[in-house]
Amino acid sequence: MKMEKKREPEACILCGLCNGGGDAYNLSLDERRSPRHAVWSCRKGRIGPALYAATLNSRPEELCPVGIGIDAAVIAARRKMVKVGQETVANRDFMAKLREGRNPHK
């Protein structure tokens, strides 16, 4: 299968087609939790808890007409958040439990 090179968030045209595949957006109808807003935030270099709304289900990426690497951009932004100590409390607890060999879901 030919793997197409994904584009950076800067190439996003904000059409909103990706929102059709956004689980969090479609459940909440909240633009903050939309894939489009995640890409817009990445483009602006903004990091924040809203980036954790993405379930990284790859569907928004499949719907994107210009081939933005949405999941990779969100993961990169989350890494940045962890690096600067801005990950969410839930994420911090989750990771701490994993490091301690405990069940992170409890």
Next chain:
Amino acid sequence: MGHIEIRRAVAHGHYFEDEETLLAYSYDASGIEERPLVVVKPTHEEEIRRVLQAANQNRLAVVPRGAGTNIRGATVKESCVVIDMRRFDALERLDVSKGIATVGAGMTITRLNELLSKHNLYFPLVPENPMATLGGLVSQNHVTEESNLFGDYRKLVAEVECFDGLGRYHVLKGQEVERVVGWEGTMGIIVKLKLKVYPRNHRVTLNIYAVKDAAEAGQRLERLKNEKGVLMIEYFDAATSTLVGLERGSHLVVAYANDRGSYKDPAKIGELLDRRKRLEQTLWNDGYTLSEEASLDPSKALQFEQLCVREKVPCYGHLARGVLLTALKAAEQRSRVYSGVVSLGGKPVGKHGYGRLKREYVPVEVRRQAVRLKEERDYNHILNPGVIV
């Protein structure tokens, strides 16, 4: 000022003024970025009425918004109250025998057709962006390639329930729907729609004509336009012909909702129509990210095509309706294309409305009519100021 009244106008949890929300509603698909004052997400008509009353008292601009897919900037405005209509997304009633669906304005066309498909029905005017909401599409009076048979959105709207700018609720029927359809959210906030839907039982066949250019395609139009059951008449220049899977050169494609066409293979026809439906998306992927249009007398189609050739951009579209389309790579091409269209006696709109981006191209008579209508329905000019007037 005014925040408190707006906050009081809606239920708890329906009012937003946090940084992230304001940023998320500061853009749409136009590329324009303007930050609103607050965002409300009502679920009940009464909330909209109260928001409009509070906005009138405080002279706050109100911008109705669906999925934010508008490419002309009609859903973004600095320091306004955004009314997010997405939560009005129910199929309230479906009268299969009469072919009427009653839907909330915030429903997307994709969702509507998903629900209708269970009854072997469909709403035929699907735009290039299927995430668009029905309220938004009706506000623009959108046109698609199927409009040749079905007409524009206005033709498929049987009834509109809406608020005017003063917070008065109206149920508009028949010709009355023109009081809001096509006015881009400047004359009312659409809440509910009764739409005409159709059985998905017609067979589609095609005739494909190789033509030299848009002029030759135009010459064929007169005869074709009067044929029965013509679903679409689309012109494709050489570049777009390739993208929809046609042979080299320019083409005129005529789709019939009957057996009249000589191409009858449903698989091949389905593929071509699907490629046509996704043509704008294909062009976006190729770097032609600025979708543009022109309403012209078909006799001027060749001059428009020549303009596109000079700009090195594609030319295609709904020739029989006098709506030709293109897509640009750079924003600076816009003014050249717009002024070129105007010099041909046309308008640089026809599909997506004027929005904020093309406000200067609103004809004087349309502007005058808008001012007149505003005096009756929105004398404080709170509804989507900066669009049309």
